[in-house]
Amino acid sequence: MGFLNLFRRHKTFPHGIHPDDHKEQTAGLPIRRLPFAPKMYVPLAQHRGAPAKPLVHPGQEVVRGEPIAEAGGFVSVPMHAPVTGVVRALDRLVPSAQGPKTPAIVIETYAADTQRVGWEMPRDIDQMTPQELVQAVQEAGMVGLGGAAFPSHVKLLPPEGRSIGTVVVNGCECEPYLTCDHRVMLEQTDRLIRGIRMVMKATGAGRAIIGVEDNKLDAVGVIREKLKDQPGIDVEAVETKYPQGAEKMLITSLLGKEVPSGGIPADIGVAVYNVGTLAQLGDLVPRGRGLIERVVTVSGPGVARPGNYLVPIGTPLGFLMQQVGSSSEANELIMGGPMMGMAVASLEVPVTKGVSGVVVFEPDAPDLQRRPIHPCIKCGECLNACPIHLNPSLLGELAAAREYRVMEESYHLNDCFECGCCSYVCPSNIPLTQYFRIAKSINRETRTAA
Amino acid sequence: MATLPNRQEQVTLDTFLRGIWEENPVFVMLLGMCPVLAVTNSTINAIAMGLATLFVLVASGALVSLLRKLIPKQVRIATYIIIIATFVTMVDYVIQAISLDLYNALGAFIQLIVVNCVILGRAEAYASKQRVGPAVVNALGMGTGFTIALLCLGTVRELLGNGTILGIQVFSSNFEPWVVMVLPPGGFFVLGAWLLLFEWLKQRKAEPAGAAEGATVHES
Amino acid sequence: MSPDSLGFIFLNAAVINNFVLALFLGICPFLGVSAKKETAWNMGLATMFVMLVSSLCAYGINLLLVRFDIQYLRLISYIAVIASAVQLVEMAMKKFSPALFRALGIFLPLITTNCAILGLALFQTFREYDFLQSLAFSSGAGVGFTLALMLMAGLRERLALARVPSVSQGAAMSLMLAGLLSLAFMGFAGLGGSHA
Amino acid sequence: MGVPLFARGCGSEKTMKTKHRPVEIRTSPHVKKAISVEQIMRNVVYALLPVCAWSVWQFGISALALILVTLVSCLATESFFCWMSRRDNTVRDFSVVITGLLLALTLPPGFPLWMAAVAGFIAVGLGKSLFGGLGFNVMNPALVGRAFVQAAFPVAITTWTPSFLPGRFSEFIPSTLALPFMSPVETREWALERAVDGFTGATPLALHKFEQITTSTSDLLLGTVAGSAGETAALLIFVCGLYLIARRMMDWRICAGVFAGVVLVSLPLWLFDPGHYPSPWFMLLSGGLMLGAMFMATDMVASPVTSLGIWIYGGVIGALTVVIRLFGGLTEGVMYAILLANALSPLIASVTQPRVYGVGRGKG
Amino acid sequence: MAGAQPQAPSQPRTPGGAMLRTLGGIAMLSGLLVVLVYHWTRPIIAENKRIAIEKAIFQVVPGAVTRKNFVLGPEGLFPGDAGKAKGDQVYAAYDRDGRLKGVALEAAATGYQDVIRILYGYDPGCQCVTGIRVLKMAETPGLGDKIARDPDFLANFEALDGRVNAAGDGLEHAIVTVKHGTKSQPWQIDAISGATISSKAVGRMIDASGQRMFPLILRYRDGFERRD
């Protein structure tokens, strides 16, 4: 209800939703290392942009940390061997969370190996120029760990005519169930701050703000303690609300600015990084390592041992599930959080750089989505939820009438970033977000066809 | 217009019947709706209006057809309007002479026959291209179709709204009239209901027997 | 308000006895041009404009007809003069304001020969309105016509996305909608009269 | 959990075979708020039950019969049209129950049952099914039904009976049982015979409009006045509405908008001439305003979806109600105000489309 | 004549002569037809109108069989029809012997839906209203339209008190409509139950007209007497 906003304590953006967060299952559990799977599958396209190009050949032995593929262009990053072992194949097709199979390098793990990282080229980041930093970030194979998996070094170079004044550090973690960023902020605070310093230097930004949702005030406390002697960096609690972690929303909450429609944060002088991304950068770049593992939250009703695990990139989901005690094959697996994540159809899908969590639902749990779909009753809930202030009710009716062009031309379809708030609240159970996704892809198809 | 006969037509039964069913000006072509709705709150009004329109249709059709070779293309519409207005003025005076009550009940709608699209439409699309015979027969058909449509509305509205037909009590004196039927919304509703009925019959006929195809347009 | 006051005449023509919804004048354009809000709005403006023009013409001609005692030519001369006046205005508009012409132009010929315009001229004559009253009457009628058209267009645009059963698509539904609007407008009955 | 996709060539759910089982491909979001249409509608029915019960307590078996008849008529009409158009029967979504109950609550007790059945048929048939059923009606169905019978049977619908008659549980109001299509008998004499104190047969609004008698606030709050079956007890209606607001099943902004509209128009008039114009307080509590504002204006289907639009919509209803009551021919204007605002709501919605994030205002 | 009016579509490239000839011809023809019909129907229509108005007048002034038209205004009484002089149209009605039975005048006010227009009779002798007849209304059928035919309601106007006050500038008692069943004075009108608004409109219009006209009628009473 709108008037409750009068009493709110922390900064936020208008609209959004408050799903049950279910974070208590894992928030208190420290990050643990996962054993190494006997076979690793490292897809060559794990991020937006061009896929990486293999540097190895089948039968070749690789050491954990060694580059096995190079960047396929500027908007692309190299891959590093997640384990010490032997390359078995270069373009094995493995299923991906998105559906279609993609080529991956298969590495058979040496079971007896200690799996120490055997490849690093330490650097003195204080001596590096911004250009060198950008290159170092790319060489580390960093992509956004917040979910979008966009190559991180690209964001360090604002487009012509723009400059970055503020770095916004995204510690919101607004998705239900996920707590990996929370643990990173608590356990890897120094690395995080080092990463922030590095990014500020690379971009020339004078200021950085860490935005953390107010359900993680312990993290705010720890960071604030460490920031005492760090001028230019602030930490701020924001209201717990989905999708507080979306960069546009976080910018609005913290800075009161809006990213122009169709634009990027750099257009208003802001760069947004996930806390996990920066903590990794703060660790990897000085040591000259590549990104070979990440923290993944495994949680949900279908998991016996939920927790935050340090998972090597390329670990197949089936192995992960075995380790956490999710036995039933019939479970519903979601990669990412329940609001934005993908349902996976196969246990062969490997963990990639962008996977922040795996949520497991039991197959027969009473399922709200299976309810019948009614026509839109014009309740307006979706309008009150949409953080972009679209009119999902009207867009939904237009989608049902297949007026995809009208949706785009008159009702800002392309501003929808598929956060799922409208589908979440709709009492008629209309799959609005899903409709919009389809509408966009059909518009894209017709445009390329034309 | 549904048909634009450019060649000379023979007078057949169809020339007459077309206006009654296939090309009924009201139910099919949705022309001349204003008088249809406005004066049909009683049967007698409907009849008077129907006959007046019929007369103007036939007379102007005949005259237009007679003069069709003399009227230059550029001024034909103006000419038709003058011809129609002439006949309407005549009807107007004649009705005043017959009954002032009727005249008052029909109000301005007699004079508004001038702008009734049915008449101008017939003059333009048919009478101006045909010999007098077919023109008159066609106009008779159209006029009759129009009158029938008026009657369809007039009787329903008077019967439900007043319990009478042509002023004669049909139901028991205790019948509670549905006043709304003789009020403006009733006009819209009754005409809408007739159209619904025709559409329903049409769709039922068009549908192959036993087909279970839903009427649902799309699922959402 | 007294029944002869300008305010009452305006209100009466606009809502209480709305031309379309209560008097059934101008049904054809009402059903024909109410599918989209933009066209409805332009049509409404054009009609309002033609109504003013024809009201003025009718007032002037009627003075002449009465003066020469040839009222029996009223109908013929009204229709002829209104049609030509609209034509002249259309030509002038085309010349001096092409933008306005583009918006309203295509509607003008449609409007010239419809009941709402001629009805307006005839009603103001029957009711013996003076000059100012005619002005109030025609502007009220124009506003009322535009209002009805816009309401209808809004509803029809909304229903264009609805799951309407196949029998009630088309003219039947438009008529039922008009009926509902007409029913709702009954709420304005007696507005402005003194009832105490 | 599959989402039926409607787009090209995929009317049904897409399935993918894996080693073990076919898996439906679902896309995010994978969780849903627990509230559903049926649940909302069911709760509105719960909230209306106390009002119905009060109405029966107040007017006796006639009110009970009235409620049952409209309910049956609405349910039957809905089923009939679903069958006609070969759609799944939608009576189970409970929305038509609300229509039936609200329709009964807006009719005068003693309204002939056959007319009530006509009202129910029109409400659902003309007000809803014609346009495609739930979610597609352009005006409030219950009010369409009532407006139709008000125009069709203006005498019956302005004939009021006194509340709390002694024999109300053993005897029908005579007009209730009129034979189908026949005129109801006069009830004036009958009512006068039974009424304890001087029954005038007029509602508080009519008393004020025609005789400048203002009914006391406590009578208005408690409902010991003449009026439609369910509109008299303003306090009870308000509380039942609050229940729905608290459960977030009703939009408080609409009710607030209506109240604001009423006060904004009636307060200046009252301050200007308190002798002639009634107080805003009286305006809020009398007639069907409370029922209309809490339960009928709030029908989301025929109201705009945008935030600003909702306020405008509410305000228009409030303002029009006062204007019709004070300056129009009718004594009560809530019904017409809501219907007119319903008709206006697509236009309101289209001029109040929200400003999209990052559009227009540019930076900052 | 109509042909003299400028004609609408005047496209270029017109064989001007032929066009004018046709238009002129048609205009002549239509003028001829209209004038013929007009002259043929004029007496019949005039007769119809006379019968209608006399029927109304003789209904509101019982016992009258002939009438004469006057215009009555503050400036005096003139024989003839309104429009020729300033004032209101008044019909004087006489019995078989040529004695003034009363006068009939028009009044109007807004009713429930639209303007109600009535003709009512006034007897300067008893200074009372003697009857009304509704000329035009759009009241709800079955409800408001009872003012035209409800016998109980019409009975109000058989002898409605319209006495002029001592000063001669208005009515002694204003004519008012009261709620159904509460009429207690001869200058009150008993409303129709359920159609109070229409009933009140009738009361209001007679009062307004009476306050203005009754003193004048009494002042010029002698002028109405039949001298021919």
Ligand SMILES: Cc1cc2nc3c(=O)[nH]c(=O)nc-3n(C[C@H](O)[C@H](O)[C@H](O)COP(=O)(O)O)c2cc1C
């Ligand atoms: C085509 C494309 C180009 C981009 N270009 C830039 C860029 O030049 N600079 C930058 O800082 N970010 C750039 N981004 C990154 C976005 O601002 C954003 O961080 C990224 O899409 C992930 O955000 P999300 O997880 O909120 O979707 C780009 C993204 C895309 C998809």
Ligand SMILES: Cc1cc2nc3c(=O)[nH]c(=O)nc-3n(C[C@H](O)[C@H](O)[C@H](O)COP(=O)(O)O)c2cc1C
């Ligand atoms: C609906 C939505 C919710 C998001 N929530 C979060 C979040 O809670 N935390 C986060 O770090 N990124 C979140 N993101 C991604 C951010 O928009 C943005 O891509 C990211 O913070 C950029 O940092 P990265 O490139 O380091 O991942 C979300 C994106 C969307 C579209």
Ligand SMILES: Cc1cc2nc3c(=O)[nH]c(=O)nc-3n(C[C@H](O)[C@H](O)[C@H](O)COP(=O)(O)O)c2cc1C
């Ligand atoms: C559809 C409808 C039509 C009405 N028509 C009239 C009418 O023509 N004349 C009238 O006086 N009252 C009419 N009324 C009733 C008035 O609104 C008002 O209730 C009545 O005049 C009050 O009279 P009462 O106090 O005697 O009941 C109508 C009411 C409705 C609902």
Ligand SMILES: Cc1cc2nc3c(=O)[nH]c(=O)nc-3n(C[C@H](O)[C@H](O)[C@H](O)CO)c2cc1C
């Ligand atoms: C808060 C609320 C109020 C409602 N009010 C009405 C109402 O006034 N009339 C009605 O027919 N249905 C009402 N409904 C039920 C439902 O929305 C209605 O039947 C739809 O208009 C049918 O499409 C209401 C529902 C809710 C949730």
Ligand code: SF4
């Ligand atoms: S929802 Fe997306 S942005 Fe929010 S915490 Fe999860 S991965 Fe990060």
Ligand code: SF4
């Ligand atoms: S999915 Fe798109 S339309 Fe729906 S709430 Fe999110 S941004 Fe708005």
Ligand code: SF4
């Ligand atoms: S939430 Fe669903 S039902 Fe409500 S307005 Fe939006 S689309 Fe319609």
Ligand code: SF4
């Ligand atoms: S794949 Fe099938 S379901 Fe998906 S968008 Fe294309 S056509 Fe639709």
Ligand code: FES
């Ligand atoms: S009949 Fe009235 S506008 Fe066509």
